[in-house]
Amino acid sequence: MDLISIRDVDTKWILSLFASASKMEKLARTGGKSLSGKIVGTLFFEPSTRTRLSFQTAAARLGASVLNFGPTEASSLAKGESLSDTIRTIDGYVDAIVIRHSLEGTARLAAQLAAHPVINAGDGGNQHPTQTLIDLYTINKLKHKIKGVNVHLVGDLKYARAMHSLVYGLAMFKANITLVSPPALEMDAKAVSEIEDEFGVKMEKRNSLDASDCEVLYVCRIQKERFADQYEAAKLQKEFQITAESLKGAKNDMIILHPLPKLDEISPEVAESDKVRYFEQAAYGVPVRMAVLERLIKK
Numbered sequence: 001m002d003l004i005s006i007r008d009v010d011t012k013w014i015l016s017l018f019a020s021a022s023k024m025e026k027l028a029r030t031g032g033k034s035l036s037g038k039i040v041g042t043l044f045f046e047p048s049t050r051t052r053l054s055f056q057t058a059a060a061r062l063g064a065s066v067l068n069f070g071p072t073e074a075s076s077l078a079k080g081e082s083l084s085d086t087i088r089t090i091d092g093y094v095d096a097i098v099i100r101h102s103l104e105g106t107a108r109l110a111a112q113l114a115a116h117p118v119i120n121a122g123d124g125g126n127q128h129p130t131q132t133l134i135d136l137y138t139i140n141k142l143k144h145k146i147k148g149v150n151v152h153l154v155g156d157l158k159y160a161r162a163m164h165s166l167v168y169g170l171a172m173f174k175a176n177i178t179l180v181s182p183p184a185l186e187m188d189a190k191a192v193s194e195i196e197d198e199f200g201v202k203m204e205k206r207n208s209l210d211a212s213d214c215e216v217l218y219v220c221r222i223q224k225e226r227f228a229d230q231y232e233a234a235k236l237q238k239e240f241q242i243t244a245e246s247l248k249g250a251k252n253d254m255i256i257l258h259p260l261p262k263l264d265e266i267s268p269e270v271a272e273s274d275k276v277r278y279f280e281q282a283a284y285g286v287p288v289r290m291a292v293l294e295r296l297i298k299k
């Protein structure tokens with residue numbers, strides 16, 4: 001099995017993964033041996049802190065070794081070797097491939113080329129399925145359910161793969177989704193209506209924040225690397241900031257999640273508030289990815 005899109009799995013699969021991840025929380029501290037002797041290849045062609053390091057931690061905590069590819073300049077890609085040949089070669093060394101690339105579809109291509117399981121750690125603005133599993137796991141842990149929870153997705157809904165994956169995952173579980181972004185960064189209307197039809201949900205669309213009915217505020221940064229016009233990205237980054245003022249009227253138990261990295265879309269004052277739970281969310285990256293690796297890698 002590969003994990004390329006959150007569409008590759010269903011609620012039953014996700015709930016059973018949550019059960020494994022919950023057991024992994026202890027092993028994420030003490031370590032286990034279920035993948036001892038296995039090798040996980042991590043191929044990151046875009047910057048990453050959490051995804052790369054939590055996959056590597058997850059592998060190590062299960063007793064597997066990590067083969068980290070990169071930097072590109074030190075590999076035969078610098079001599080002009082193709083990405084396809086690089087993937088085929090690494091597939092001969094490892095038991096699973098975790099790949100991130102700026103081009104949409106790269107992980108799917110890798111899955112077609114590789115005999116071993118491939119996990120998409122982000123392909124351009126398209127998908128980031130393990131981030132969504134972590135996000136859903138965090139919501140389920142902190143709110144004790146996903147169905148019916150009021151989740152506001154706030155920020156760059158046009159380019160952020162974390163949002164593109166999560167909206168689908170939330171719809172699968174029938175959360176109440178509100179999409180909040182500047183007009184220039186709205187989610188693709190066709191994609192939204194397809195998801196609405198598929199799961200029989202209706203999403204609310206807003207161009208400004210009103211957190212009064214919000215239980216989970218899920219924020220992401222403006223994805224400036226996917227903008228053709230950097231001036232426009234910088235302008236939107238400044239305009240769309242979550243401040244104490246913009247959160248007036250929010251419920252006491254509203255939580256703020258973020259896939260991270262955060263820049264200045266969250267004001268320093270809000271970042272210090274006890275609503276912020278994104279470092280806990282980032283920490284769940286290890287048990288959730290341990291559960292994913294254990295499920296995908298053949299014993």
Ligand code: NCD
Pocket residue numbers: 050051122128131160161162220221223259260261
């Ligand atoms: C996200 C990504 O790379 O898509 N980061 C992550 O994996 N936690 C979010 C982002 O870069 O904004």
